[in-house]
Amino acid sequence: MSEGESGSGTAKSGRTGRRPGNTDTRTAILDAARTRFADTGFDKTSIRAIAGDADVDPALVHHYFGTKQQLFAAAVDFPADPEVTLSVVDRAPLDELGVTAVRAVLTVWDSPAGPGIVAMVRSMFGGGEPNLARSFLLQVVLERVRVRIATPDDDGRARISLAAAQMIGLLTARKIIGIEPLASMPIDAVVDAVGPSIQRYLTGDIDTGSW
Known part of the structure; x- marks a missing residue:
């Protein structure tokens, strides 16, 4: 996904201190998403808020999980798309x-x-x-x-x-x-x-x- 790839690059070079794109980043995003969705629900949770909690660029969230709906499905371990x-x-x-x-x-x-x-x-x-x-x-x-x-x-x-x-x-x-x-x-x-x-x-x- 070109958007995700460019976002990953931005996270590495343009946003010093942000997590690089790797397995630990994916886990951090999932953990942050589970907490946010549990606390505020689907509608009131934004990709940007989850990215902030996980200390990553929002583009990385899209890169790993696609849409907010797909991220929610991953957060609840839904076995199908x-x-x-x-x-x-x-x-x-x-x-x-x-x-x-x-x-x-x-x-x-x-x-x-x-x-x-x-x-x-x-x-x-x-x-x-x-x-x-x-x-x-x-x-x-x-x-x-x-x-x-x-x-x-x-x-x-x-x-x-x-x-x-x-x-x-x-x-x-x-x-x-x-x-x-x-x-x-x-x-x-x-x-x-x-x-x-x-x-x-x-x-x-x-x-x-x-x-």
């Missing part, structure tokens, strides 16, 4: 969000990254505060979908929480508890069964006025 899945959902028409989201998420769960995601969910069930995994789910993954379904009369928060509950229940039953036949059902069958329910939560006729 969330942008791959989220971009699939972003491209889906609004009336196909449910089936698209279920298929995209199931595909990741059934991939080699699946065990790591299950471990992350387990940590959300039993972890203490501050829980970065929970923050990642709420502030990055769910917020990305909520923005798409929000309207002037409905901010989408109740809808997205219902959809998340269904998906977490699906993951728990399929991957953690192993309830059959759900645990062994082909992805297409699960998508056909669960996708319409997720779509209803996201865009269907639900009375959110009294919530």
